[in-house]
Amino acid sequence: GENVEQHPSTLSVQEGDSAVIKCTYSDSASNYFPWYKQELGKRPQLIIDIRSNVGEKKDQRIAVTLNKTAKHFSLHITETQPEDSAVYFCAASSGAGGTSYGKLTFGQGTILTVHP
Amino acid sequence: DADVTQTPRNRITKTGKRIMLECSQTKGHDRMYWYRQDPGLGLRLIYYSFDVKDINKGEISDGYSVSRQAQAKFSLSLESAIPNQTALYFCATSMRGTDTQYFGPGTRLTVL
Numbered sequence: 001g002e003n004v005e006q007h008p009s010t011l012s013v014q015e016g017d018s019a020v021i022k023c024t025y026s027d028s029a030s031n032y033f034p035w036y037k038q039e040l041g042k043r044p045q046l047i048i049d050i051r052s053n054v055g056e057k058k059d060q061r062i063a064v065t066l067n068k069t070a071k072h073f074s075l076h077i078t079e080t081q082p083e084d085s086a087v088y089f090c091a092a093s094s095g096a097g098g099t100s101y102g103k104l105t106f107g108q109g110t111i112l113t114v115h116p
Numbered sequence: 117d118a119d120v121t122q123t124p125r126n127r128i129t130k131t132g133k134r135i136m137l138e139c140s141q142t143k144g145h146d147r148m149y150w151y152r153q154d155p156g157l158g159l160r161l162i163y164y165s166f167d168v169k170d171i172n173k174g175e176i177s178d179g180y181s182v183s184r185q186a187q188a189k190f191s192l193s194l195e196s197a198i199p200n201q202t203a204l205y206f207c208a209t210s211m212r213g214t215d216t217q218y219f220g221p222g223t224r225l226t227v228l
Contacts, residue, residue, distance in 0.1 A: 001175070004158075006158070009156065032215045034215070034216070034217075042221075043206065043219040043220060043221050043222055044159070044206070044219050045219070046216055046217075046218075049215070049216070089158055089159065093215060102147070102210065102215055103161060103164065103174070104159075104161070104217060105161075105175075106158040106159040106160070107158055108156055108157060108158045109156070109158050
């Protein structure tokens, strides 16, 4: 089955700096890569996702890049703010279309702390 | 707003007790999932269901069972709880043909 490794496990940055979280996956059939943000005591919420036919996707201060050959993808947060402090999870899936099961395999999570 | 809800939100129980965690959704989604979250281990899939008649084991199903009572309801049971089942449990839903999963608020379970 799929295996997703996420690094680093903790990341501390100053407000305004950039933060990068990296994930690797093992199953070459995976084609959907979401990122979830989980604030303290809250449920995980999708913040951005990318599919294997795209190399990069941006949404305001966050971006995700995908390297299919190397089987890794990364989350980039620019101009970090204290409210970006949370746990971030990457995940991989073979997609939900057609007869595919669409199961998500999650990374271990990264605790991001943004200091004012 | 359409949502995913879980009951109870917190539960403390003793070793050997039978426990049921419930999940309901008003999103109209056909797919439902149960995950377990432990510190440093991320979210691990316990069971998933793609419709009322379809139940599948996930990565860590031992010690757990599920019931899909209706399209909107998916329950997780621990037949005989043990301390290493202490964790945060999340239910999630998605719609066939889409990939985004929507999570419930979670149930914090402590087994003494």
